[in-house]
Amino acid sequence: MTDRFRETYGPTALVTGASSGIGLAFAEELADRGFHLVLTARRTDRLDALAERLASSHGTRTTVLGADLGDPATPARILEATEGTDIGLVVSNAGFNIKGSFEAQDPAAMARMLTVNCHAPMQLAHGLIPRLKARASGGLIFTASVEGLIGCPHSAAYSATKALVVALGEALWGEMQGTGVDVLTLCPGATETEATAGMEGIANLQSPAEVARLALDNVREGPTFVPHAHYRTMFDALRARPRREALAGMAEGMRKRLG
Template sequence: MNRDDRLRERYGPAALVTGATSGIGRAIATELARAGFDLVLAARRKPVLQDLAHELTTRHGISVRVLALDLAGDRGAEELLAATAGTDLGLYVAAAGFGTSGAFLDADPAVEREMLRLNCETVLTTSLGFGRRLAGRGRGGLVLMSSLVGFQGMPHAAHYAATKAYVQTLAEALHVELRPHGVDVLAAAPGPTHSGFAGRAGMRMGTALTPETVARGTLSALGRRPTALPGLLTRVLKAALLPLPRRGRVRIMGSVMAGMTGHPR
């Protein structure tokens, strides 16, 4: 059985992808459409969602529904759950998120709280809501977007790394808890990736993964392991850091981030 057939059998007939207008979310939506999934796509920018829906429907002959929602808003997660209550979803991909960089003491509290809501609180609320639905259904999958930076602290992106550590540990635990209910949970933890994330975080990307590489590696790992390290670059970086004590990893990652953002070490 090839990958697409396996995914459809285990997680069909429909999937929900948040953060679908760009980057990894868009790439995962495209991969799922190619695999034959009907889709529900959620993000803030309705015109971009509609253009993507038209493209995927035309190219792959699937059904696509768009939901223009601000998932960082006070009730964004609840609105998403309510809007999908009548849809037979077998897969939820929580790809919406953003990051910040710079000295922690210079951070804008409002922006950091918004990131905390989107990267953590929304993931909590939707994982609970969709996890219950999928457990009641007896099969399904949750994909939560972690990051390589979530395995240790990261100076110059301290709060962003902390939000990804939250997602990583949540997904690891849910992988064990939900498996007896027929629900596969995966933490996708890519390394540096060319996407809209870097621009918003004020980062300069050098060598980095493509969103398509991350999407393919993530979907291939779903149902097979608790954490995906998609792309050769991710695995090389993880292997290079692994032998070091945690304090050493923190210092090295801080130096890397300082170089990517132009902040002093």
């Protein structure tokens, strides 16, 4: 299975946001499966340390690219830097969230989130899909969120950015039929990352390593994939309810949690 996976999606994978959390877990899992890597993030010191560790443990060849995806020009720079690299798997993972009442959010922070969470994956996919199609094999994984499956009160801006990622991934899954390119939109629930560190009372946390492993195991099972059974059940039930009823119930539940 590992050899077949590497033959289809190797020899090199690009992972954005690889310095921590799910992105880091993707890098580790892919190295374990025999891939070479192109890793991007702002914190290149972390990437350099990761590259050294993976070289020692797996013989992985890693290219580190410092990349601030809050700059709209960064995707073009990544595309230029990877020209000529045989990338068979793209993991568009970088992103961040903003929680709380919508009107209380900083407009500049929301604009940056829109650039990182939406502009970057769209532009990277646009530039890399022709390369994947030319290979006639490969894959593209978008890290979205269960919060992209329905508008989530008190997470409005983040939920909206991930809804774009879900729609983008689903549409591209349809467009790539018959090309040999698989598209999976990954929709995790609560995950043990820097974003949840220190938060109390979060149930059903999933490890980044499990999220990454399950995503790679299911890359052919698009268009969307929720890696935790609890959140699959929860959001299937929410989306099956009348939308007004589901949103009102979610909003009331958040008001109670926030006091």
